[in-house]
Amino acid sequence: MAQRQSFQIGTGLFIVLGFAALTYLATQTTSIANYRQGPSYTLKARFTNIGQLKLRAPVKLAGVRVGTVSAIELEPDKLDALVTLTIDRRFDKIPDDSAAAVFTSGLLGDQYVALQPGGSTEPFKDGDEVVLTQSSMQLEELIGKYLVGQGDGGKNGEKPAPKPDGK
Amino acid sequence: MNAAHRAFAPLAAGLAQIGACGRFLLHVLGAVPRSLRYLRETVRQVFFVGAMSLVIIMTCGMFVGAVLGLQLYDVLSRFGSAAMSGTVVALALYRELGPVVTALLFAGRAGTSITAEVGLMRATDQLDAMEMMAVDPLAYVIAPRFLAGVIAMPLLACIFNALAILGAHLVAVSWLGLDNGTFWSNMTASVDLWTDVVNGVWKSVAFGAVVTLIATFQGYTTPPTSEGVAYATTRTVVFSSIVVLALDFVMTAFLM
Numbered sequence: 381m382a383q384r385q386s387f388q389i390g391t392g393l394f395i396v397l398g399f400a401a402l403t404y405l406a407t408q409t410t411s412i413a414n415y416r417q418g419p420s421y422t423l424k425a426r427f428t429n430i431g432q433l434k435l436r437a438p439v440k441l442a443g444v445r446v447g448t449v450s451a452i453e454l455e456p457d458k459l460d461a462l463v464t465l466t467i468d469r470r471f472d473k474i475p476d477d478s479a480a481a482v483f484t485s486g487l488l489g490d491q492y493v494a495l496q497p498g499g500s501t502e503p504f505k506d507g508d509e510v511v512l513t514q515s516s517m518q519l520e521e522l523i524g525k526y527l528v529g530q531g532d533g534g535k536n537g538e539k540p541a542p543k544p545d546g547k
Numbered sequence: 548m549n550a551a552h553r554a555f556a557p558l559a560a561g562l563a564q565i566g567a568c569g570r571f572l573l574h575v576l577g578a579v580p581r582s583l584r585y586l587r588e589t590v591r592q593v594f595f596v597g598a599m600s601l602v603i604i605m606t607c608g609m610f611v612g613a614v615l616g617l618q619l620y621d622v623l624s625r626f627g628s629a630a631m632s633g634t635v636v637a638l639a640l641y642r643e644l645g646p647v648v649t650a651l652l653f654a655g656r657a658g659t660s661i662t663a664e665v666g667l668m669r670a671t672d673q674l675d676a677m678e679m680m681a682v683d684p685l686a687y688v689i690a691p692r693f694l695a696g697v698i699a700m701p702l703l704a705c706i707f708n709a710l711a712i713l714g715a716h717l718v719a720v721s722w723l724g725l726d727n728g729t730f731w732s733n734m735t736a737s738v739d740l741w742t743d744v745v746n747g748v749w750k751s752v753a754f755g756a757v758v759t760l761i762a763t764f765q766g767y768t769t770p771p772t773s774e775g776v777a778y779a780t781t782r783t784v785v786f787s788s789i790v791v792l793a794l795d796f797v798m799t800a801f802l803m
Contacts, residue, residue: 391598410743
């Protein structure tokens with residue numbers, strides 16, 4: 381009987397340990413760890429080009445994560461990308477003339493939306509639109525412009541193309 | 548004709564083995580509902596194949612994670628992206644290394660002991676004796692071991708992954724001086740719960756089923772001699788390793 385009990389305790393411990401490990405992996409090492417399902421409000425922003433921006437990409441202000449991209453859709457009449465930003469309720473003092481830009485983390489990293497605070501005294505309210513936006517920087521476009529803009533018969537053609545974030 | 552016969556004999560024998568294994572799988576699955584009467588036996592088997600494998604799984608997980616952290620830090624820092632070490636370690640582990648290495652270890656640690664145990668039961672006529680006492684050996688001996696493998700493998704793989712992440716953290720952060728926040732935030736930014744963690748769990752469920760199926764099949768059909776049991780044990784490890792690696796490729800192609 382004592383032996384049978386020790387089997388059952390051991391098995392139970394093993395199963396608990398296994399599920400603890402799974403929970404740890406699932407909640408601490410995946411993107412779930414970045415979700416804070418606290419109170420939040422939404423902002424809208426129109427971009428002419430969002431590049432590689434994806435759903436659930438971070439929204440950062442001064443480099444600090446303040447929210448996520450919760451929806452991306454194409455506006456059929458204006459042919460703009462309408463991006464919905466879900467901002468944490470704690471950050472409710474963002475001036476309503478702040479600008480939004482699609483940036484890339486690192487040279488080739490994931491893209492995110494950066495908010496640049498403006499000088500207005502009125503904060504954003506739920507459902508407001510960010511009017512000042514800056515589209516994603518397209519590496520190919522930059523290279524294209526650079527190559528076309530040279531026009532000296534390729535004397536400096538060996539020079540590397542400029543990098544978008546000055547890295 | 549005779550030469551052709553001889554040339555194809557191994558192929559035919561191999562096909563016959565695969566066919567017999569397939570039929571055995573159907574019988575085992577059929578016996579699973581009946582084996583629920585012997586739930587205590589399943590619990591005991593989970594203890595033997597799962598809890599008793601913890602030490603080897605945890606030690607190996609730690610070292611696999613540590614060496615991954617070391618190698619990736621070294622290689623990635625040449626490209627100035629050492630910050631991605633944590634991400635790459637996590638993705639490699641969750642998607643491939645965790646399930647596969649755990650399955651290989653599991654085949655060596657638990658598969659062999661299942662084959663030897665069942666094979667000796669066969670060699671000493673215990674399985675026939677059970678049948679004579681109207682105890683279905685498939686329901687009492689085989690199905691509980693099969694179920695235990697399916698239950699224990701994913702849990703072991705998760706424990707392996709968790710320890711490997713800690714091992715990589717130990718090397719990359721505590722030893723090589725990668726920033727702690729960078730390590731975790733890059734990981735959480737690019738590891739997805741469903742496509743990475745959960746797909747890895749599905750893989751390990753499949754591997755658990757395959758390894759225990761092969762182990763029980765080899766034990767159940769072993770020639771009843773000591774040499775036969777020895778060969779069956781070897782075949783368990785060889786076949787499990789091949790099938791796990793092949794199945795890994797197929798499952799990856801499907802789950803991508």
